Amino acid sequence: xxxxxxxxxxxxxxxxxxxxxxxxxxxxxxxxxxxxxxxxxxxxxxxxxxxxxxxxxxxxxxxxxxxxxxxxxxxxxxxxxxxxxxxxxxxxxxxxxxxxxxxxxxxxxxxxxxxxxxxxxxxxxxxxxxxxxxxxxxxxxxxxxxxxxxxxxxxxxxxxxxxxxxxxxxxxxxxxxxxxxxxxxxxxxxxxxxxxxxxxxxxxxxxxxxxxxxxxxxxxxxxxxxxxxxxxxxxxxxxxxxxxxxxxxxxxxxxxxxxxxxxxxxxxxxxxxxxxxxxxxxxxxxxxxxxxxxxxxxxxxxxxxxxxxxxxxxxxx
Amino acid sequence: xxxxxxxxxxxxxxxxxxxxxxxxxxxxxxxxxxxxxxxxxxxxxxxxxxxxxxxxxxxxxxxxxxxxxxxxxxxxxxxxxxxxxxxxxxxxxxxxxxxxxxxxxxxxxxxxxxxxxxxxxxxxxxxxxxxxxxxxxxxxxxxxxxxxxxxxx
Numbered sequence: 001x002x003x004x005x006x007x008x009x010x011x012x013x014x015x016x017x018x019x020x021x022x023x024x025x026x027x028x029x030x031x032x033x034x035x036x037x038x039x040x041x042x043x044x045x046x047x048x049x050x051x052x053x054x055x056x057x058x059x060x061x062x063x064x065x066x067x068x069x070x071x072x073x074x075x076x077x078x079x080x081x082x083x084x085x086x087x088x089x090x091x092x093x094x095x096x097x098x099x100x101x102x103x104x105x106x107x108x109x110x111x112x113x114x115x116x117x118x119x120x121x122x123x124x125x126x127x128x129x130x131x132x133x134x135x136x137x138x139x140x141x142x143x144x145x146x147x148x149x150x151x152x153x154x155x156x157x158x159x160x161x162x163x164x165x166x167x168x169x170x171x172x173x174x175x176x177x178x179x180x181x182x183x184x185x186x187x188x189x190x191x192x193x194x195x196x197x198x199x200x201x202x203x204x205x206x207x208x209x210x211x212x213x214x215x216x217x218x219x220x221x222x223x224x225x226x227x228x229x230x231x232x233x234x235x236x237x238x239x240x241x242x243x244x245x246x247x248x249x250x251x252x253x254x255x256x257x258x259x260x261x262x263x264x265x266x267x268x269x270x271x272x273x274x275x276x277x278x279x280x281x282x283x284x285x286x287x288x289x290x291x292x293x294x295x296x297x298x299x300x301x302x303x304x305x306x307x308x309x310x311x312x313x314x315x316x317x
Numbered sequence: 318x319x320x321x322x323x324x325x326x327x328x329x330x331x332x333x334x335x336x337x338x339x340x341x342x343x344x345x346x347x348x349x350x351x352x353x354x355x356x357x358x359x360x361x362x363x364x365x366x367x368x369x370x371x372x373x374x375x376x377x378x379x380x381x382x383x384x385x386x387x388x389x390x391x392x393x394x395x396x397x398x399x400x401x402x403x404x405x406x407x408x409x410x411x412x413x414x415x416x417x418x419x420x421x422x423x424x425x426x427x428x429x430x431x432x433x434x435x436x437x438x439x440x441x442x443x444x445x446x447x448x449x450x451x452x453x454x455x456x457x458x459x460x461x462x463x464x465x466x467x468x469x470x
Contacts, residue, residue, distance in 0.1 A: 157464075160419070163458070164458075216421075216422075
């Protein structure tokens with residue numbers, strides 16, 4: 001792992017303990033999209049998954065098409081504003097030409113006309129970014145997951161959650177409802193304003209470095225958690241951090257939720273001594289229900305032993 | 318079954334056993350001295366006309382045997398009792414639910430008896446891909462199904 005990459009890794013922890021919270025902060029650089037050195041590799045992986053598992057990776061309800069175009073507008077604007085050397089957009093009325101210079105692709109389409117696109121608008125633009133893109137529609141005082149392109153989910157199913165309201169989606173998170181967090185976050189999201197996006201970091205641990213940890217493939221990648229030992233934890237266990245960004249869409253009054261997933265092996269993560277010390281305390285103190293939900297319980301002991309060993313060997317002489 | 322306070326008027330309906338099940342709710346409505354009407358669901362035409370005459374701000378409780386609930390949901394929805402803010406269904410007796418396979422998205426039917434709850438960790442085999450599933454209480458109204466997770470790794 002290059003030091004440069006380690007420096008840009010989104011470190012998600014504060015303090016010496018972790019609890020569920022709405023740790024959203026106002027965005028200073030209001031772009032939903034970030035291009036990293038892994039761009040080509042990850043976009044190709046997304047496209048492969050979309051080709052072979054379309055139902056798993058893309059879902060939409062028919063009434064979302066207009067909002068999907070709004071997302072194309074927002075994402076392309078982000079791309080050409082923050083990455084002008086990599087992307088270009090020409091608008092001739094409704095006739096748009098979008099150029100992805102990294103992949104050498106030029107797309108021409110008529111804005112608002114799905115027949116001029118190879119797939120639905122959200123699916124199209126999602127194939128040009130590393131982020132997963134989720135669209136939530138606000139109606140009847142609630143938010144509904146009405147469309148999404150999701151290739152790198154952290155153990156959940158877009159196909160099952162489609163059409164669900166916010167609290168239903170989060171129901172499987174232990175303690176989330178009981179602590180009233182679902183209601184508080186929903187209220188926060190409903191107050192989100194156009195032009196003032198927010199972002200937050202979410203983390204979990206996993207055995208293996210797969211980005212595509214869907215619920216549909218849990219029977220394959222979930223097994224790895226049984227193979228973690230103190231000796232291999234550095235290589236096998238990865239910290240998975242999602243940079244989640246929230247944008248209010250002014251026309252449809254929906255919310256675009258972008259998720260950029262980063263994974264980092266423990267052996268690279270623990271090179272940073274400050275991170276190592278803080279992370280060790282957090283894992284040691286982590287309540288059982290959170291450890292269970294984050295999938296850590298099966299190998300928590302082995303991981304702690306590994307971290308303790310690292311702490312010992314890194315003590316200044 | 319939960320009492321939703323603050324409504325203008327309450328409607329309580331069900332089959333004979335359902336009306337009995339709703340007794341605690343009826344009790345609460347009476348304690349709050351709110352207007353209410355009760356009707357046993359015997360004749361569909363009568364029920365339709367009764368519900369159609371109601372005004373905005375009514376809250377409806379329906380309790381019937383599970384196989385009847387779906388049919389009743391369609392009727393009340395047609396009349397305009399659409400969301401949870403307006404109607405609550407309470408099923409009783411044996412019930413057939415659908416389980417959504419987390420791996421292949423196949424739907425498997427499962428009979429649940431009155432005494433069982435989905436928290437009991439019922440296990441079934443997916444009828445499409447044969448994966449052993451542990452049935453959760455995570456429900457999708459769009460799929461009309463409960464999520465089945467991988468039961469054994």
